[in-house]
Amino acid sequence: MPITVLLVDDEPLVRAGLRAILSAQPDIEVVGEAADGAAVLPLVRSLRPDVVAMDVRMPLLDGIEATRAVLRTVAAPPKILVVTTFENDQYVYDALRAGADGFLLKRAAPAEIVQAVRTVAAGDSLLFPTALRRLAASYGNERARATMERAALTAREADVLRLMARGMSNPEIAHSLTLGTETVKTHVSSVLAKLGARDRTQAVIAAYESGFVAPG
Template identity: 80%
Template sequence: MPVTVLLVDDEQLVRAGLRAILEDQPDIKVVGEAADGASVVPLVRQLRPDVVAMDVRMPLIDGIEATRAVLRSVPQPPKILVVTTFENDSYVYEALRAGAAGFLLKRARPAEIVHAVRLVAEGESLLFPAAVRSLAAAHGNARARAVLERAALTGREAEVLRLMARGLSNAEIAEHLVVGTETVKSHVSAVLAKLGARDRTQAVIAAYESGFVSPR
């Protein structure tokens, strides 16, 4: 089955470019488009995409609010990939905190766009560069620190979280630790459960906000 994608951007030229790039792949299918965040929830309910490529800045309802609305009101929601112009935009960080699984720069090369959609669809890896890690660290707070303390991660779980924060996939973590991929998946699931995190992105944000991991 192909990965299905909903494109959300107020610029028609951007949507057309993304559609052309993604539909050139045999395993990806664009199932719909929207020009504003207000249309996202109804379209997600109707089309059931695997991934929503969401512009973060739109005139009526922006990508942050649209992300929150999808995750709040749609059962088994799709993965949300924020599409933005600037990687250090605070809007990007807020979208990640709201529940987006990662983000993609509009100037990315076609191969990077395709790779990002596949990764987010699989829930395998984060798109979390240094600029966003620094934003997360700058938003450090006592609540995040308390969550990490209460989680009482084992030594191996803590190591897995640090590797997740570096953006490593399950396969890459397995190679680094010299263990099986299924073992890594079990550790990742345990980390998410203990942190009360929806996904890897939420866990990594907690790691940086708490100071558990340094952006450097």
């Protein structure tokens, strides 16, 4: 079964470019398009895409609120990939905090766009640690610190979270810590559960905002 994608962007040329790139892949199918976030929820319900490639800045309803609406009301929500012009945009960070699975730069090469869709469709987060560090630096808060303290991560779980925050995949973490990949998956699941995080992105944001991982 191909990965099904919904494109959401108020610029027709951007949608056309993404459609051309993604439709050329045998394992990806673009099933719909929308020009504003206000159309996302009904399209997600009717088309049931695996991935929504969502512009963050749109005239009626932006990508942040559209992401919240989908995650709040759809029982088995699609993966949401925020498409943006600037990686350090405050809107991008807010979308990630709202539950987006990662972000993609509009200037990315075609191969990077295809890989981004495949990555989030597979259940992995698409992180750019440098950008997250810059944005999270100003968001340290007591709530995040209290959550991290209550989580009481084990030493190994803490090691795994630090490497997640560097953008490492499970196989990369396994190699770095000399562990099996399945063992790393178990530790990642435990970290997410203890932090009450929906996915890796949410866990990494918590790590930076709590000060568990230094932004520098």
